[in-house]
Amino acid sequence: MAxxxxxxxxxxxxxxxxxxxxxxxxxxxxxxxxxxxxLAACPYVSEEAKAELADAAAPPIRxxxxxxxxxxxxxxxxxxxxxxxxxxVNRPGIxxxxxxxxxxxxxxxxxxxxxxxxxxxxxxxxxADLVAVKSASGDASxxxxxxxxxxxxxxxxxILMTEDxxxxxxxxxxxxxRKPLMYAANKENADGMSALSKEHGCPxxxxxxxxxxxxxxxxxxxxxxxxDLVIDSGAxxxxxxxxxxxxxxxxxxxxxxxxxxxxxIAFPCEMTDDLMQESLIASMFVAKYGGIIVLSDLQGYAxxxxxxxxxxxxxxxxxxxxTSPGVYEVGGPNEDSPVLVTCNFSLTYFIVSGEVEASxxxxxxxVVDTEGLSVLTAWxxxxxxxxLVGTSLKKCGIMDKVGHKKVIxxxxxxxxxxxxxxxxxxxxxxxxxxxxAHIPAYLKEWxx
Amino acid sequence: MALEIxxxxxxxxxxxxxxxxxxxxxxxxxxxxxPFYLFExxxxxxxxxxxxVYDAPPEEWAQAALEPFADVINDPAAWAQKCVSSYGAEMVxxxxxxxxxxxxxxxGEHAVEVTKKVAAAIDxxxxxxxxxxxxxxxxxxxxxxxxxAEERLILGPVTEGNYxxxxxxxxxxxxxxxxxxxxxxxxxKQLNILLGNLGVPxxxxxxxxxxxxxxxxxxxxxxxxxRDRMAALTQxxxxxxxxxVCNLAKEVWKTKExxxxxxxxxxxxxxxxxxxxxxAMTALLLLLAGGDILIMRHPDAVQLVRGxxxxxxxx
Numbered sequence: 001m002a003x004x005x006x007x008x009x010x011x012x013x014x015x016x017x018x019x020x021x022x023x024x025x026x027x028x029x030x031x032x033x034x035x036x037x038x039l040a041a042c043p044y045v046s047e048e049a050k051a052e053l054a055d056a057a058a059p060p061i062r063x064x065x066x067x068x069x070x071x072x073x074x075x076x077x078x079x080x081x082x083x084x085x086x087x088x089v090n091r092p093g094i095x096x097x098x099x100x101x102x103x104x105x106x107x108x109x110x111x112x113x114x115x116x117x118x119x120x121x122x123x124x125x126x127x128a129d130l131v132a133v134k135s136a137s138g139d140a141s142x143x144x145x146x147x148x149x150x151x152x153x154x155x156x157x158x159i160l161m162t163e164d165x166x167x168x169x170x171x172x173x174x175x176x177x178r179k180p181l182m183y184a185a186n187k188e189n190a191d192g193m194s195a196l197s198k199e200h201g202c203p204x205x206x207x208x209x210x211x212x213x214x215x216x217x218x219x220x221x222x223x224x225x226x227x228d229l230v231i232d233s234g235a236x237x238x239x240x241x242x243x244x245x246x247x248x249x250x251x252x253x254x255x256x257x258x259x260x261x262x263x264x265i266a267f268p269c270e271m272t273d274d275l276m277q278e279s280l281i282a283s284m285f286v287a288k289y290g291g292i293i294v295l296s297d298l299q300g301y302a303x304x305x306x307x308x309x310x311x312x313x314x315x316x317x318x319x320x321x322x323t324s325p326g327v328y329e330v331g332g333p334n335e336d337s338p339v340l341v342t343c344n345f346s347l348t349y350f351i352v353s354g355e356v357e358a359s360x361x362x363x364x365x366x367v368v369d370t371e372g373l374s375v376l377t378a379w380x381x382x383x384x385x386x387x388l389v390g391t392s393l394k395k396c397g398i399m400d401k402v403g404h405k406k407v408i409x410x411x412x413x414x415x416x417x418x419x420x421x422x423x424x425x426x427x428x429x430x431x432x433x434x435x436x437a438h439i440p441a442y443l444k445e446w447x448x
Numbered sequence: 449m450a451l452e453i454x455x456x457x458x459x460x461x462x463x464x465x466x467x468x469x470x471x472x473x474x475x476x477x478x479x480x481x482x483p484f485y486l487f488e489x490x491x492x493x494x495x496x497x498x499x500x501v502y503d504a505p506p507e508e509w510a511q512a513a514l515e516p517f518a519d520v521i522n523d524p525a526a527w528a529q530k531c532v533s534s535y536g537a538e539m540v541x542x543x544x545x546x547x548x549x550x551x552x553x554x555x556g557e558h559a560v561e562v563t564k565k566v567a568a569a570i571d572x573x574x575x576x577x578x579x580x581x582x583x584x585x586x587x588x589x590x591x592x593x594x595x596x597a598e599e600r601l602i603l604g605p606v607t608e609g610n611y612x613x614x615x616x617x618x619x620x621x622x623x624x625x626x627x628x629x630x631x632x633x634x635x636x637k638q639l640n641i642l643l644g645n646l647g648v649p650x651x652x653x654x655x656x657x658x659x660x661x662x663x664x665x666x667x668x669x670x671x672x673x674x675r676d677r678m679a680a681l682t683q684x685x686x687x688x689x690x691x692x693v694c695n696l697a698k699e700v701w702k703t704k705e706x707x708x709x710x711x712x713x714x715x716x717x718x719x720x721x722x723x724x725x726x727x728a729m730t731a732l733l734l735l736l737a738g739g740d741i742l743i744m745r746h747p748d749a750v751q752l753v754r755g756x757x758x759x760x761x762x763x
């Protein structure tokens with residue numbers, strides 16, 4: 001958590017020598033707090049102050065990267081307890097589990113679904129991120145072979161799951177330069193895992209029995225020079241697992257307690273045998289602080305809702321989601337089909353296009369750039385007004401696609417119809433319903 | 449160095465609201481911490497699930513949602529009974545959707561008749577919800593309030609536009625109010641103040657913050673509810689210390705993804721399980737944000753969420 005200017009000031013020499021280029025130490029402290037100055041500009045700052053400031057500048061929860069290339073995943077780096085306080089930053093990684101005792105079809109099916117289950121939404125591709133490869137047999141060569149298969153057949157980030165250091169080494173070798181997450185170091189194997197993680201620069205997960213044991217392990221590993229750690233508190237009951245997630249996040253943010261300042265990994269796959277319930281548990285970890293969420297399988301009916309929950313919870317509340325402006329076809333429209341215009345707030349777009357689709361009347365939907373604001377807000381802010389909407393309609397090419405000269409505007413923007421008619425010349429502006437739920441009834445009456 | 453986990457200091461409590469018939473009350477509210485933060489507070493009355501019943505046979509429902517009720521969609525009273533006896537509904541929510549002037553525009557008299565039948569068929573609390581048309585809701589809910597005096601219904605949405613008429617009617621005929629505002633914490637607080645000024649006692653008020661489905665703006669109501677609970681429990685914001693009602697099922701099941709068949713969208717998988725999970729996951733996230741009453745539709749989703757709540761409360 002960043003220090004305030006006053007807190008920084010207390011660490012400075014308070015001599016007001018001016019050699020840093022700012023007349024007073026207080027002013028310098030303020031610049032530091034605002035990120036406008038470098039501590040190195042002060043020639044007299046003490047070593048303790050330097051250490052303390054560097055400490056304070058480090059993020060309270062470490063951001064950890066897993067994998068390489070396009071599918072590289074970054075987790076952690078969170079700074080708040082509630083998304084409305086700022087935003088959640090790095091979406092939790094969704095992983096699917098395969099083991100070396102699963103039948104080939106079971107592994108193949110999971111890898112296939114990992115690749116094919118991807119959903120396009122508001123310019124985002126929603127999909128799972130990781131494959132967790134678990135050694136169930138304890139056989140190093142089997143583990144290596146399965147890991148190699150996962151690496152060859154997918155671009156996924158890989159989690160290697162075994163508590164046996166020599167088995168881990170076999171998996172790591174099979175990963176090549178994919179930079180897997182090694183799961184997990186525990187009280188017994190910490191030295192071996194630590195050496196392996198250090199040698200290959202791979203992030204390491206820590207599994208403890210409770211938060212005290214986790215803290216001891218992360219403290220030891222940090223002292224050995226490892227920083228890219230991930231935490232498993234060991235809890236597998238729903239209530240306890242939620243509690244641990246909250247304690248870890250609070251400890252890191254409110255107490256700046258370094259031993260818990262790492263992203264977490266959660267295992268809904270080990271908490272139930274029912275895939276429906278597993279998905280619900282996974283969504284709890286989306287809301288409450290999971291860094292990686294490991295599932296027993298991927299099925300569209302369960303994965304899609306889970307990916308939506310992740311998209312929703314990790315949407316930045318400071319920035320509205322926007323759809324690309326332009327002309328959208330709904331239901332295969334032709335030159336006689338109605339033309340509706342709306343804003344580019346994604347929620348509005350989704351709802352309006354859904355209702356138009358539900359009407360079964362093919363239509364053109366023109367989305368105007370309102371910088372992600374809803375119709376009413378955009379109108380109030382002068383971004384959904386006659387001349388701007390008119391210009392968008394002329395530029396988007398819709399006028400060449402239809403034979404008629406009618407455009408339907410949202411009921412809430414009725415006030416712009418006069419200006420819009422002036423802007424469009426011989427076009428007729430029709431005022432549609434205020435509520436999108438009434439669009440189907442409205443469109444059924446449509447005559448070109 | 450062992451860590452002492454920082455506990456939140458709460459100074460507020462959510463009000464306890466008794467619902468339903470006096471002989472058989474169901475109490476909601478009473479929380480002294482964030483939802484399910486049982487390591488530092490209590491939830492003396494775990495959240496309740498109300499199951500939906502419609503005042504006319506629903507049109508264009510997904511097959512998955514229709515199937516469990518196929519035998520009762522023409523009979524709201526039988527539908528309500530089925531929810532209670534077969535699916536263990538702790539409350540019933542009667543949606544007066546057919547009164548919408550943009551739908552069948554059914555009359556207030558029709559609404560009264562249906563409400564009376566449903567109320568007589570069950571002994572759990574009955575929530576009666578209008579169609580979200582201000583003028584029509586005012587007219588219809590007022591008639592229902594009067595005709596069903598002493599049934600101790602929960603009426604909603606009571607909004608800024610009709611709180612005087614419906615507040616007075618609820619007061620006179622002993623009903624509880626679900627105060628509806630459009631995803632805005634300040635408006636929610638303001639409406640609670642207005643209802644208080646009108647003389648509606650606190651134990652007759654609940655908050656309907658307007659909720660959305662997963663994938664369709666859930667995050668807005670999620671954060672409004674979290675902020676509501678934060679203000680109520682940690683900032684002594686007395687006018688926000690009311691239980692929250694989430695009318696979620698109709699939002700979930702109207703989305704495109706809840707209706708598509710597997711042929712239309714193979715990547716979305718089995719439509720029954722998908723619809724059930726969309727509903728259950730929306731419900732779970734709203735529970736974690738502070739929901740006290742979840743208005744739900746599909747029996748499988750109800751069962752999943754109930755089981756999850758038990759796990760969250762388990763010792």
